[in-house]
Amino acid sequence: MSKRLKQNLAAYGMVIPAFLVVMLTVTYPIISAVIQSFQDEKTGAFTLDNYAYFFTEPAQLKNLLFTLFVVFVTVAIAIVVAYLLALYLRFTKSKIAKTIGTLYLVPRFVPAMCAVYAMITIIRDSGLINRIGLLFGMDIKLGMMYHASGIITMNLWFNIPFAAMMITAGLGAIPDSIIEGARDVGAGKFKTFTSMILPLSIKDVIIAATFVFMTNVGSFTTPYLMGGNSPKMLGIALFDQFNKYLAYNRSAALSVIMFLICSVSAGVYIYTNLKEQDWEKQ
Amino acid sequence: MKMKRFVAALLAGAMMMTGLAGCGSSGSSDNGSAASTSKNKVSLWATGSDNVREVYEALIEDFNKNSEYAGKYEVELNFMLNGTGTQTLTDMLAAASKAGQTDTDYDLVDLGGDDLSKVVSQIGEEAFVKLDDSKIPNAEGIEAESSVAADYVQPYRGTTVVLAYDSEKVANPPKTWDELVDWMKANPGRFAYNTPGTGGAGDSFARTSVYNFMDEEAITSDDAKWEENWDDGFKYLADLHQYMYTSGGSIVYPNKNQGTLDLLNQGEIDMCPNWADMVLSQRAEGTLKDTIKITQLDPALTGSFQSLAIPTFGSNEEGAYAFINYMLSESAQEILVKQMAAIPLIDTSKIDMTGFEDVENLDVSSFRIMSIGDLSTDFNERWDNEIGTLG
Numbered sequence: 001m002s003k004r005l006k007q008n009l010a011a012y013g014m015v016i017p018a019f020l021v022v023m024l025t026v027t028y029p030i031i032s033a034v035i036q037s038f039q040d041e042k043t044g045a046f047t048l049d050n051y052a053y054f055f056t057e058p059a060q061l062k063n064l065l066f067t068l069f070v071v072f073v074t075v076a077i078a079i080v081v082a083y084l085l086a087l088y089l090r091f092t093k094s095k096i097a098k099t100i101g102t103l104y105l106v107p108r109f110v111p112a113m114c115a116v117y118a119m120i121t122i123i124r125d126s127g128l129i130n131r132i133g134l135l136f137g138m139d140i141k142l143g144m145m146y147h148a149s150g151i152i153t154m155n156l157w158f159n160i161p162f163a164a165m166m167i168t169a170g171l172g173a174i175p176d177s178i179i180e181g182a183r184d185v186g187a188g189k190f191k192t193f194t195s196m197i198l199p200l201s202i203k204d205v206i207i208a209a210t211f212v213f214m215t216n217v218g219s220f221t222t223p224y225l226m227g228g229n230s231p232k233m234l235g236i237a238l239f240d241q242f243n244k245y246l247a248y249n250r251s252a253a254l255s256v257i258m259f260l261i262c263s264v265s266a267g268v269y270i271y272t273n274l275k276e277q278d279w280e281k282q
Numbered sequence: 283m284k285m286k287r288f289v290a291a292l293l294a295g296a297m298m299m300t301g302l303a304g305c306g307s308s309g310s311s312d313n314g315s316a317a318s319t320s321k322n323k324v325s326l327w328a329t330g331s332d333n334v335r336e337v338y339e340a341l342i343e344d345f346n347k348n349s350e351y352a353g354k355y356e357v358e359l360n361f362m363l364n365g366t367g368t369q370t371l372t373d374m375l376a377a378a379s380k381a382g383q384t385d386t387d388y389d390l391v392d393l394g395g396d397d398l399s400k401v402v403s404q405i406g407e408e409a410f411v412k413l414d415d416s417k418i419p420n421a422e423g424i425e426a427e428s429s430v431a432a433d434y435v436q437p438y439r440g441t442t443v444v445l446a447y448d449s450e451k452v453a454n455p456p457k458t459w460d461e462l463v464d465w466m467k468a469n470p471g472r473f474a475y476n477t478p479g480t481g482g483a484g485d486s487f488a489r490t491s492v493y494n495f496m497d498e499e500a501i502t503s504d505d506a507k508w509e510e511n512w513d514d515g516f517k518y519l520a521d522l523h524q525y526m527y528t529s530g531g532s533i534v535y536p537n538k539n540q541g542t543l544d545l546l547n548q549g550e551i552d553m554c555p556n557w558a559d560m561v562l563s564q565r566a567e568g569t570l571k572d573t574i575k576i577t578q579l580d581p582a583l584t585g586s587f588q589s590l591a592i593p594t595f596g597s598n599e600e601g602a603y604a605f606i607n608y609m610l611s612e613s614a615q616e617i618l619v620k621q622m623a624a625i626p627l628i629d630t631s632k633i634d635m636t637g638f639e640d641v642e643n644l645d646v647s648s649f650r651i652m653s654i655g656d657l658s659t660d661f662n663e664r665w666d667n668e669i670g671t672l673g
Binding site for chain 2: 057058059062124125126127143144145146147149150224225228229230240244245246
């Protein structure tokens, strides 16, 4: 055996277990789900009905649009707030900034279920805010439970710290010397931001946005506990198809639809990463 | 040196694979060998909410330490929390039976309601041991009988859905369905039932509403022909829709039994259907207001018996019989009442019912038992599409 062959074999030997696990637990189920999504429930013949169902049934179409609405609003607000927070943390050197810098990740350590119930007890129509209002003679009914606004609020709780963490890491990589350099040649604060900080951090912002987008498309706990009956988010619709109606072929089709929605944002993520490599080559 | 590294890599790879293979098969080998090694061990399988797990843990401790069988048999609980999305107990039993497994550790299973009728329709009642009454002396005098596979399963507790209401707000709770509807019309937005498919209370309310329009025999049938007769009932539910709980400007059916119970406790609604045991045990613990009371409608909301059955493919029939007999003993029935406000099946005069007097009024002989098996799937789907989407 040549040295090179031995080395190659050793390398493959190390990769194969991981490769097989991925094939078995990820690739195979995906392929079989895609096949199942094109099969008729009873006959197993080829059909597009499973997909047509989600785009023609009014309730299902509403679910799809509702999910996209909730997700886009979540992404937009989460990213703007997180970016502002990250900028503040990166460029302010005060005690308050330092304290916020250590505390802002705390929501990430609260178990999802506890956080959701905590939020419910605060915002529900008979919750904390309502009770405080009653002390002052006001009957405040937020109406956020079983409503998109409640789900979005909860999503922000989970996603702002996450997005801020990613963006802060990106901003941290911008050397102070660049900013000082810009200042030296006479750039104002706004100019420094638009021509230096923003271009250098936009990649991290986009990546954070794609991650927030993907995790929210399939979210379950929050919409299950805080959402209404109709429209529902796709995670719940999928649960209904799979666990309540036992419609496995339709579940497969809905999974593929959700996968495709996510892959749009995965595409953006990959494109952003590739673009950087081009820039590095020059 | 290089050769050594190569071998090490291969070994590491091989070990990982066997490790994985081990993971894959350990589940099934557990099923087979664990029980046969010690003949006095009885594996009990149950599923449900967390209160079911808690009561079983207390019962098993009592059985293993204090009962007449202490030292002779040792029961071990395998519990699956419902709604966690994993494989259900019914699927596991059906799979084990259809795969022709024998001598598994499915020694004793706890089943009831739809689960029981599902299992029976999938693998037949013959998949369970036909119960020999002489081995369950405590069952003598117990009238409760399962509506499905009566000779093969032994009921041990009853539970029923009732109307829970806040007695501070509702002085005279409705006694009939007509009175309930009148009350809803007079108090719009003060009633809620949970989405069918997310908890038995909502299931019971929606199904009872629909089956009140149908022949009494339909209520225990899983024959698909009855689906044609659902229309009147669904129209009734659609008419009631406008009087339901409102939040955020639209009508809402909360998910899960606890969802409506929370609303009732918070004062956002005044009445909801819920499980008698859930309401009474939470009230006893102090998590529900004392003013929350229960009442039953006529015709009644549905109840059911929870039963124990011995799969033929289990491996400790004698031990399973011993535990069934224990479950009908006075001490076990008292634990069931005290811990989960279950409705006892033995004479209540024999057990201490202090604090649970409400349970005594729920007579098991007037139970309305519903088991529509797989029709429940279609029912929930139709509800989601017709009622859930009304907005």
